[in-house]
Amino acid sequence: MPDTRDAGQAFRKQPLRGTSVRSRVISELRGRIISGELAPGTSLSEIVLSEAFGVSRTPVREALKQLQTEGLVNIRPRVGTFVSAPSRREITELFQMKELLEGAAARLLAQRGRVPELEELADNLARADAAVADGDQERYAELVHEFHDLVMRGADNAKLADHYRTLMNQLAYHRLVHTSLSQPGRPTRSESEHHHVLELVRAKDGDGAERVMREHVRASHRALMDSLDPQASPTAPRAAD
Template sequence: MSIQSRVIVELRGRIISGELAPGTSLSEIVLAEAFGVSRTPVREALKQLQTEGLVDIRPRVGTFVAAPSRQEITELFQMKELLEGAAARLLAQRGRVPELDALEANLSTADAAVRSGDQEGYAELVHEFHDLVMRGADNAKLADHYRTLMNQLAYPRLVHTSLAQPGRPTRSDSEHHHVLELIRAKDGDGAERVMREHVRASHRALMDGLDRAAPAADGGEPG
């Protein structure tokens, strides 16, 4: 891996995980020192991450971790709904493939996480569930678009906000079970429809969470 590639991978991971929060200022000098490299690979890495929608470069102002607006989050979720719905349909059409065994194991572990109130563990299983559906679709072009979309959403950070809403983990787990039932039944139409409904429900929970957080961030009481 080249120096520039290493910087891209590391910065991308920190942004997606939320370690570098939206709006964080990114200094070429500080990053170069942190990575032990010159400013050139850092500058090129930031340009690449800008094309991926993860970094906002403002001439004569500075470089910042991108902070998607509510409208942008909604638009990204609309695309997520389309892509994951298509993936569920394609997986249902493939029949009994190894990903189905992995999905069944995922849901068994997820059920236990929900029962025990392990929100952190369940959040990771949610991410894995959707990745398995996408992998099971066996469509490289679809997967490429999905990966870019999820990076722009910084999904691992947002999923915690969604799952923090009262009762959402239980409903989410039930929705996953319904999706898998339809995939196992080779019902492509049903699998796509229910997966899209699930993504819309996740989006609503996320926006509710952002609404509750906004008053607190402004110094008021959460709603």
């Protein structure tokens, strides 16, 4: 069932100005959907949003059409526009693509040799180790995003990065990570897997880096599906990252 809430309250007194109002509306809505501030099923009213942004309905309508193309909203004729809520099948398909893209990125990074991203990844893991030790799940979730972004950036392939960004937006991955990391033991396992990926990248083992990254994503997907299954045991290990 669609969520009957609408986005109006979140945008009160936030008029947008600039050379491209449409782009600003797209950016604002996209960011709030991806972060989870606008939850799946939230109603997006053209009238409410245009009043909140201080713009006409035209750029809002154009922005919503663009976000539908990106898979972030659903426009239902004569019903309304809602923040997308991916089905289990869609999540599975998106994770299959995530596995392919992140595996390829790990391979490409390993083939590049010593690049600045390697030191940045090492620093990320040091900070992530501390966050896990402190039990700071909020901080660790942020560092998970940073780790995967660094791997993708280190691959130095703009086309790959573009596809990856669209994919992650459609997954609204922030919400999934926060949910999964609440499961006992997952932050520790996740961090160990990240260390293994970096070890293979540093060894310039492209085959190994791709294999381990893909295994990591597959394990994440399996655990996420367990967490979404109401029949799953509450003590079963669950995760996603």
